[in-house]
Amino acid sequence: MASKDSEKAADFVYTTIRNRILNLEYKPGRGLSAAALSQELKVSRSPVREALLRLSLESLVEIFPQSGSRVSLIDLNKVTEERFLRKNMEIAAVVEFISNSPVEYLDEMQRFIDRQIEAWNKQDIVDFLKYDDAFHGVIFKAIDKYRCWELITSFCPNEHRLRLLSSWVIAGTRNSVISNHQDLVAALERKDREEALRIEQQHLSRISEESAKLVAVYPSIFRSDTSWIPAEQTTVQPHIRSFQDGNENFLTSLRH
Amino acid sequence: MASKDSEKAADFVYTTIRNRILNLEYKPGRGLSAAALSQELKVSRSPVREALLRLSLESLVEIFPQSGSRVSLIDLNKVTEERFLRKNMEIAAVVEFISNSPVEYLDEMQRFIDRQIEAWNKQDIVDFLKYDDAFHGVIFKAIDKYRCWELITSFCPNEHRLRLLSSWVIAGTRNSVISNHQDLVAALERKDREEALRIEQQHLSRISEESAKLVAVYPSIFRSDTSWIPAEQTTVQPHIRSFQDGNENFLTSLRH
DNA sequence: AAGCCTATATTTACATGTCAGTATTTTTCC
């Protein structure tokens, strides 16, 4: 319960649940009981409801009226759209960065790379991704478009969870991410536009290839409405209340 | 009370207030009383509060805890960021459209242009902008990225209101918008990538020039924290409760 | 054994009451 007194109860609940979802502590598809959460977090149902509403707007949570709520499944169609947004905006940001050349931010970027390496050494995959995001955020801050970055992070929850899963399960991912970042900083320092864009492209396209594997291994956490999964094996999603899973951390429960 | 029975009360309130704000029926800066709204719309304070919370997340409304809420002022810094998002995503969408060539959508785009002309003839500036947005939305639908478009529209409320004001006050704006759209459809039909991008660039950069004039004429609806407005004339923003304006429509109260 | 009906439990959506913080007005004091 790391809430400051000054923080609103609803914000505290929102942040808490959001982190649990984005860190895959809560398994996608898991049922969420507003009553149970209000008990656990020692607040009334109002701020819990407010938090769940906010989360449902970001489509991190699905609310079924008069029925129940659950952590949303990872939707690969949405992942495609999220990547479209992220890719184009990051490219645009790099272009702007090079034309503005706010070189005083390169140090800050390097510091986040260092912290990312630390997290990698400690096998702390959640922090690993946190500093990855922080790194990219600096680029947007440097061109005075930080709100755009905040928008990207809030619009890309499916992609975020997939990246996390990929980093956790597929060992090779991590090394290349860090070297990509190092190369990008170098290119930005040289103001080498073509090279920077080439790196961004590569950086963002790599994870796409891994998706198929992950769907095959963990089908239950992915949404399977259209295509993507062969019809024969589309499992019927159980109703919400059947899904009162235990409280174990989903991510760390996976072998890797 | 144009609400369907099936619609949730909170959604009805949200939609109602949102339209009033985006259509500039509510003047930016105007105070909003949750109690008064619940009376007017014949619902309790809960759905009104829920709606105001949603609107504050889109930064259409500012909530000051224990003090009051108001329609947010138009923030030109935010407009800059909103344009950055919109510009880059629309360009990316046009590129993708041309490489995919889903020509079956060109008719639909043409139909929205026609409706926009109708609205223009009727001097219905709200519909004029509505069909403008619908036109651009088709491009995203055609490349199967409609959620990205929804994101753009919800992230760009400041820019939207500024466009509306510009279209209302500055007569010349409207003609060029329509001819731009016509030219864009033609370029998409020919798959002329360079021309399409040139048109997009022009389309989006035009309005920037008008901003300065509008700030000069209607300073009270713009946020004036940094730069933008010379220090001498920065008016102190009155507190919220001083602002229980009448219920007249702000937009139509302006001469043009 | 399979399918249907009903009783019950659980859920969200909404209404209402309370409280603490803030703005405004009134009062007090010089």
Added chain:
DNA sequence: GGAAAAATACTGACATGTAAATATAGGCTT
């Protein structure tokens, strides 16, 4: 008359109560 201070009115944040919709479980019929 003017400034400080106290009283008042209003606000959003949160707690809790109620109702309608939905899921579940168990018994019933066929």
